[in-house]
Amino acid sequence: MNFLRNIMVAMTGILGVSVLVAFISGGEAFQSDDEIVLRFGHGAAESNERHLAVMHFKELVEERTNGKINVQVYPNEQLGSEAEMIESVTLNDLQMAASSAFSQYDQRISVFELPYLFDSYEEAWEILDGELGQAIAEPLLEDNLRVLAYFENGFRHVTSNKPIEAPEDLRGLKIRTPEFPLSLSTFQALGANPTPMAFGELYMALQQGTVDAQENPVANIYASKFQEVQKYLNVTGHQYIPLPTAINEDFWQSLSPDLQRIVQESAQEAAQYHRDMIVENEEKMMEELQEAGMEMIEPDKEPFRKETEQVHEIFRRQQNDETVNQLLDQIKE
Template sequence: MYHFKDLVEKQTKGEVTVGVYVAASLGDARTIMEGVQLGSIEMGDVENGVMSNFVKETAVFDLPYLFDNLDHAHAVEDGEVGKYLQDLYLKIGVRHLAFNDGGFRYFTTSKKPLTDAASFKGMKIRVMQSDVMIKTINAFGASAVPMAFGELYTALQQGTVDGQENPLDLIYAQSYAEVQDYLSLSEHFYYPRQYIINEDYYQSMSSDIQKIISDTAVDSCKFQRDCLADYTTSMLEELKKQGFEVVDFDKAYFQKVSEKLWPDFYETIGNGDKEEGKWLVESIRALSK
């Protein structure tokens, strides 16, 4: 977002200023999304998990092991499915500017490492407020505990939950190594974020400013993509230095479990229409290489 801020302020010659608020200082993801929808917050960079409460179809991104790798995910976002999902935001008074890449999500735990089906038994794992994520973790064999991000560190510290799942940058930034011991190379959920802006606010701008905002959002998210692969490698090394024991994960087994789950969510991700949900999943898998 700082990259976006610098470019917008430079290209608009200061006509538009961008205030960047980090560490949930404006509230959790749901609060930010609601704020953008209402116009009390003009723009946000919001994680996908909460989006399905507003645009049901975006829950397709939460399906476990739906994306083979980052190239596959980017092809989806830049293609027909991505455009289809972006257009749905306008129905709720929000303009979707660009997909911002957060990579994949990983499990961390304290009691024992998560490596296979047996290791999930008896574990309480914090997840976001996403029906798909909750049902997925339960299907993997653990007990999913939906919880606000701001409450997570204390919950891990006090043992209210045994583990959590997040992208590497958040695991590092939140110093979870202080209260967790193991990091599993699971990459179980893809983690897109969204650059969104209040539609009324966007329409109040001149066409020149609109173009700068829209183009810069896309450019900034592409910049994030280009940095992500090298960043992931370096971040894993930093997490090891923080104290994490990094362990392998039986992706092949959980991929099979996940594929059996996908049809259960067709109606959810189709906003009540199973055929739409099926189309979304099949369209995404068709781009797999």
């Protein structure tokens, strides 16, 4: 009898350990001999180009690994805010995320958000995909974040109920911005009154006059129907903000070299797919916004550039970093 009882106790202990291992949310718990589950979170709606690009990544990875890697996509902040999703990636509770909130771990990656840093998409992509783009992202490895590619957020423009043709037109204007330090610094340098608020609250805030203006890429302006509450689309192009896409470093190291290569190449291809969609659709969206009654203003950008040069110098002094200085010097030249 004692012998049978000891066997039952041992079997119960083994079962308990098995259940515990299955419950743990780390990368190893998502892997088996037959399948590796890669959970990928982002903050955009399913109708957004970002989601389409992430789904393209899923398609590429699953096809090229013959189903060995199962990519599970969680859009629309289903797993938390962008900042929370990145934290989940550092812990390997989530394996990948596409987000603009990486500066909470290292401020140097914010260098790409400096005002009037790039003149064109092609110039931005050349830097992002080159050695300097990799070098700026490298310190994030200390927090278990490996940037595989830079997806697209696009150039940002101001919408308002009065035309913005010169920096003076922004003086005192209450404009909604994201709570990014460089966004706030940029509009403070231009004399505006930057007012951070959640994006989901913005339409009503514009409708009620809580804020006078806002700034976003064309895709966001179009998707949110800001033409219904804003009269002017001012093509200021004041910031280019990329969308770094990172994978948990421990999860990455658990993959074979062949699987790493597939995931890396698929991320880079999906990033370019995203970029091409944004550029291709942007002109069409602008035309439709004008057809809906929005007036487009194309101001001379040089006065805006001069007004915001101080933001570059302050950032350079604050970071005092060789790679940041090298990147800024190369672009300036």
